[in-house]
Amino acid sequence: MTLGQKIAWDDTILPFQLDTADIRGRVARLDGVLDGILKQHDYPMQVEALIAEMALLTALIGQAIKLRWKLSLQVQSRGPVRMIATDYYGPSAEGEPARMRAYASFDRARLSDARPFDHLGEGYFAVLIDQGEGTTPYQGITPIAGSALRHCAEAYFAQSEQLPTRFALSFGKSTEAGGIEHWRAGGVMLQHMPKASPFATGGGSGEGGLLAARDIVGGADAENWSRANLLLDTVEDLELIGPSVAPTDLLVRLFHEEGPRVFDLQAVRFGCTCSEERVRNSLSIYSARDIQTMTTADGIVTADCQFCGAHYRLDPATVGFDAPEGSGDGD
Template identity: 40%
Template sequence: MPVGLDAVVPFQVDALDARGRAVLLGDALDAILSRHAYPEPVARLLGEMAVLTVLLGSSLKFEGKFIVQAQTDGPVSLLVVDFVTPGAVRGYARFDAEEVAAAEAAGQALPEDLLGHGTLALTVDQGAHMQRYQGIVELDGASLEEIARNYFRQSEQIPTEVRLAVGRLSTRAADGSVEQSWRAGGIVAQFLPEAPERMRHADLHPGDAPEGAEIHALEDDDAWAEVKALLATIDDDELIDEGVGVHRLLFRLFHERGVRVYDPQAIGERCTCSREKVAAVLESLSDADKAEAETDGTITITCEFCSTVYTFRTED
């Protein structure tokens, strides 16, 4: 297995006051996407969301869960990806198949087209005895990369750059057939100088400001401008190419400045559902709801994440 596949690699570039994480997802992502046989545009969108969630969730310094959920008015109405520390990820999507097909036919099946407008909620859950933290950012037809940048500008006020890519890997089996599997890669970098005044931002766009209102503009710090320029040179193919890998990509980007790479953190697809948890949910339902869910003396529940089917006899 190539170094960095299904693992998050933290890095730091001291000369540019930047640090971040990079990831290349292989079998973990393929398990999530292949299980549901999503249309390709939906799979690509969910793949981007999975990479973004892993990049952000892997930075948590405690045991808990990081949840990214998008609710939209687009052909893909719901996306949910959970990251459970230290390295378990799961996800699923709800979509209108006819709307997705129509978008494909019209050449409007980019991730931002499928999302439409709505909200993206990012939730940190530290457990039953800790208060949840949630940040919400508007989905306005922009890409997930741009949405993530806006989230960090609004909530954490840290200059942040994000790159995401999803693709399919074709390999030839021993019998001559071609097998395809999903790959997705991403990198997030943040500017964290010792002098906090260097982390200056331009104001967010004022939207419906009065005509003639002055837009506050600032030039990026030279070090951060260099980081952004370097990340802009990344091709999507580099992010998902196992032959390049995370370490070679980081070396290519930052070798002139010196990049410090830390131990990778393994990532795996794992669902947290169980028969006991599903049973507890059923017990909490009213008699009327249980009766509505019953068919021929049984209640069947399918996990939307992993497609595991749980069947219960109503007499039990």
């Protein structure tokens, strides 16, 4: 396969259900999406790896949101990598692709040869869901825990949703003929179906007293969950990333005795929502005097999108709340 050849399941998310175990899940494969995200910046390898993992988690979690909703994952840290932010935009209509974007903020001077996750210090992992205009966004936060971002996501679902959740992820650079490198990522998410039973209370048995799966499910549910996790433990990195193993074949290989049932494949693409209009709206809270302090020696106001790298150049006389109405039209 060459870089220009796209595999049918690249940049897709496949939802499924294990009927005999009362477990749902998703399989994700990212290729062009990661390239679209990472080529916008000259990120060091450690930062690229964290963004790749965060983007994969975002795709796996985001597939469940409704049309036109937005899911955001964020990490805020006191470590060398200060922040990672990802957005997943639900399709605008049935059959349309979802869109994703991501970026990171970091202190290059503090980076080291340590593992990527070790560049996160004390901080938190947050999940935000925006259902659109006129609604109050949902936000759930859990401390950074474990030894990977997937552990943070698992801890979030245990604390905030009380749903046992497990991720198996693989990501890295693939070298094609001619020495061309590009990122690939793949993963599986398992999640126990919600129950009507009362939520667990008190401290958990996980790191720092966080809840773990064993604190939430018991009896036959615990046995089913344990068995599905043991089966997932047999997955290999090449099976997760592909390109030779289709997601449906992977599910049959792992869970054929659990009765896997698949649903419609969801395509995902790199996409940013920035625009000149949004930049103007963000500047509309400033006075002419404030705008003057933002004006360059060349007499313009500039703004860069941290997600896609788009560069905007605006006439200072047309932005801010003192600007004549309609002065920005047609710029």
